[in-house]
Amino acid sequence: MAVTIRDVAKASGVHISTVSRTFSAPHLVNPETRTRVLATAEQLGYRPNRAARALITGRTHNIGLIVADIANPFFPPMIKAAETHARRRDYHVFVADTDEDPVVEADLVRALAKQVDGILLCSPRMSDDQIELARREVPLVVVNRLIDGLPAVVMDVGTGARSAVRHLVDLGHRHLVYLSGPRGSWTNREIRKAAGAAARAGGAELTVLGPHQPISSAGADAAEAVLATGATAVLAYNDLMAIGLLQALQDRGVAVPERISVVGFDDIAAGALVRPTLTTVANPTAAAGRAAVDMLLQQGDDGATGQVTLRTDLVIRNSTGPGPYAPAGATATQVAAYAKE
Amino acid sequence: MAVTIRDVAKASGVHISTVSRTFSAPHLVNPETRTRVLATAEQLGYRPNRAARALITGRTHNIGLIVADIANPFFPPMIKAAETHARRRDYHVFVADTDEDPVVEADLVRALAKQVDGILLCSPRMSDDQIELARREVPLVVVNRLIDGLPAVVMDVGTGARSAVRHLVDLGHRHLVYLSGPRGSWTNREIRKAAGAAARAGGAELTVLGPHQPISSAGADAAEAVLATGATAVLAYNDLMAIGLLQALQDRGVAVPERISVVGFDDIAAGALVRPTLTTVANPTAAAGRAAVDMLLQQGDDGATGQVTLRTDLVIRNSTGPGPYAPAGATATQVAAYAKE
DNA sequence: CTCCATTCGGCAAACGTTTGCAACAGATTA
DNA sequence: TAATCTGTTGCAAACGTTTGCCGAATGGAG
Known part of the structure; x- marks a missing residue:
């Protein structure tokens, strides 16, 4: 035929x-x-015929991309970038979704292992041990998590969290809240640590709330707790939670940013669609997808297992404003411009 | 090894x-x-070894899923559902993104053809002819487009558009705007036709604006034109545009829904996150993904090429309200409840 | 003119399966 | 008792490539 x-x-x-x-x-x-x-x-x-070629060469020219939840707006830009990048190198990409379930994740790795030349494990929910185990069956690149000896690409969320906190402190906020993400998340730990340190350095207090599911309803549900702390600014684990919180506060008649400032994390598209538009820490997810693909494909050549850290950037929009200790006449953008000098 | x-x-x-x-x-x-x-x-x-098995049986147990833009929030739920559904049947899914480019789309089909047992073509941008051609190389199921003789799953957007218009007419609106989507879109044509018919039937006028890119900035850019028509209600091609319009109107001090009602299409997650929350026509994208997978896998057994139409549902939230000809005291939900009896 | 190096292309084995065919044993039927 | 059937297993070809090896042809050097 x-x-x-x-x-x-x-x-x-x-x-x-x-x-x-x-x-x-x-x-x-x-x-x-x-x-x-x-x-x-x-x-x-x-x-x-790729199957015949794969059979004899042992290389399929396919890669697997495993994410916790395709529908989570954090991932699509990464998937898109990775797929495009891989295709340009004549690789095709299997995309799979674990539904946030570590067991499914492990099964998936096993099922895909023999069928791909490597797997991109994005924000894995498995334990470090399981991942090390999986790595023995198939080349792996981990995204959004740092594991000793494993090739990884992570976002420098620590720096992002620090600039967010500094931004708030500069605006005159002295009592902040960190809205934690899910328990197992490496990113969550990094943000919390960095935010805590930055707050201390700025002479501000940081109250940690959580853990929470990384979804908007969790942010909304936390509104009461946030208000109860008396804090004037909030940093959230991700934009989804930040947006949920934003709307819940507004529904209660709490003005943002006049009464409370809110900062998110990730810079998903929806952040620019809500009002006030969301100040957030932008994660270079597309760049991460590309970098991960590159690392995976190079892994074959030598055994080098680097770890790439990508820069994050504070994007200042309208959900942050002057706090109680603000210099006279300060606005978010003025303060930011000043801080840059 | x-x-x-x-x-x-x-x-x-x-x-x-x-x-x-x-x-x-x-x-x-x-x-x-x-x-x-x-x-x-x-x-x-x-x-x-799947490659060996594929080589001799001719069946790869892989399917291809081609979408215009992975990052368009309309698609991820569909991708997710299709992938999960396929995996349950022991199929793996290649996901690919055409960046809205028909040429890339054609290349992609050709590249994937030999490597999969079939392809899901979602909201294709190619011409009907090209698609018929592609179908000769590989089993195909088309999503969101109806082509004679080709298996397809589509959303019943016509009915959705009709109920949206009826909803607005019931609320007392007599001058509506339809904010068109992209030129080549089958869905766009269907909505426009159905909305026009429904408006006529309800004794209302429908002004069509566009075509537009299906993105939020296009919706925002259309705000002036919408206001210039003097209409009191808008139906948009999709939620992204509706949200863009929503915010642009608010930024101009135009109250939604008091002064203008806005209805979207798709029911993407962001619709519930903006204020006012968006009244919209919900598309069963997840069900569509599953149905498409089923059709593709059954296609092998017999040559039957059915066409499935999925129900759409009007979701009434807070971006629609009484118009100038409203029955006294009408609210969106009251009117809707009444219409159901 | 001979020899050697180089370039090109053919030969055939190998990759890991599936599957039609045949062999065999035991059970059933005539 | 012979013939037939059924259930289970082995044998070997086939799927479409890649690749190590070898021979043929060519051209340049001596």
């Missing part, structure tokens, strides 16, 4: 091995022969 | 064909032998 290497060989009067080489080692075949073969191949509509 | 069927055969004292049958045709092997083989396979950690 389908046209095979044999058809091309016959049609162009050469042996199948020559056709094979035309595609996989062009420099080994005479330019004339090559163009002839290429022409007939094109004309016949020949495409190498 | 990896454990093959041969290792299992040797370890359990049978021929490889028996091992093969244990997995692919269990009823052909003696239950005793079967359990023995299964046990050693388990112990050795054997997993059949």
Whole structure:
């Protein structure tokens, strides 16, 4: 049915091995022969059978991309970037969703292992031990988590959290809240630590609330607790929670940012759609996806297992404003501009 | 390196064909032998090599899922549902993104064709002709577009548009605007037609604006034009545009829904996060993903090429309210409740 | 003219499965 | 008792590639 290497060989009067080489080692075949073969191949509509190629070379030219939840707006930009980047290198991407379940995650890795040249494990929910185990079955790159000896790409959320806190302190806030994310999250721990340190350095108090599910309703549910602390500014684990909180506060008639400032994390698209628009720490998710693909593909060449840290950036919008200890006439953007000098 | 069927055969004292049958045709092997083989396979950690299997059977147990833009919030729920559904049937899913480019789309189909058992083409941007052509290379299911003779799953957006318009008319609006989506979109045409008919039936005027890119900034940019029409209610091609419009109107001090009512389409998550929350027509994207997978997998058995139409539902929230011709004291939910009887 | 190096292309084995065919044993039927 | 059937297993070919090895042809050097 389908046209095979044999058809091309016959049609162009050469042996199948020559056709094979035309595609996989062009420099080994005479330019004339090559163009002839290429022409007939094109004309016949020949495409190498990847399964056969995989069988003999052991390389599938596929990679797996495992995320906790495709529908979580944090991931799609990363998936998109990774897929595009991989395709440009002639790799195809299996995308799979674990529904935040570590057991599903482990199964998935096992199921995919033999079928791909490597797996991108994004914000994994498995334990470090399980991941180390999985790594023995298939090349792995971990995104959003740091594990000793494992190639990883992470966002520098610590720095992001610090600038967020500094921004709030500069605006005159002295009592902050950190709205924690899910328990197992590496990112959550990093943010909490950095925010705590930055608050201390700025002479401010930081109250930690949580843990919470990383969804908007959790942010909304936390509104009462936030108000009860008497804090004037909040840093949330992610934008979804921040937005939920934002709306819950407004529904209660609490003015944002006049009464309370809110900072999110991730810079998902919805942040610019809500009012007030959300001040947040932008994560370079697309860049992370690309970097992870690169690391995975290079891993074959040498065993080098680097760890890449990507810069995060504070994006100042309208959900943050002057606090009780603000310098006279301060606004969020003025303060930010000042801080940059 | 990896454990093959041969290792299992040797370890359990049978021929490889028996091992093969244990997995692919269990009823052909003696239950005793079967359990023995299964046990050693388990112990050795054997997993059949999919490439080898694909090579001989011609079935890869992979499917392709091609969407215009992974990052468009309309798609992730569909991708997620399709992937989960497919996995349950032991299929893996390649996800690919065309960046709204018909040329990329065509390339992608060709690249994937030989590597999958079928492709889900979601909201394709190619011409009907190209799609018919592609269908000759690989089994196809089209989502969100109706093409004669091609298996498809579509949302009943016509009915959705009608109920949206009826809802607005019932609320006392007599001059509506339809904010068109992109030119090539089948969905867009359907909505426009149905909305026009419903408006006429309700004795209301419908002004069509557009075409527009299906993104929030396009909605925002259309605010002036919308106001210029003097209409009191707007139906948008999708939620993204509706939200953009919503915010642009508010930024201009135009009250929603008091002065203008806004209805979106799709029911993406962000719709419930903005204020006022968005009245919209919910598309069953997850169900569509599952249905499409089912159709694709059944296609092999018989040649039947059905077309599935999924129900859409009007979700009434807070962006719609009484218009100038409203019955006294009407509110959106009251009117809706009344309409249901 | 001979020899050697280089370039090119053919040959055939190998990758890990599935599957039609045949062999065999035991059970059933005539 | 012979013939037939049924259930279970082994044998070997096939799927479409890649790749190590070898021989043929070519060209330059001596």
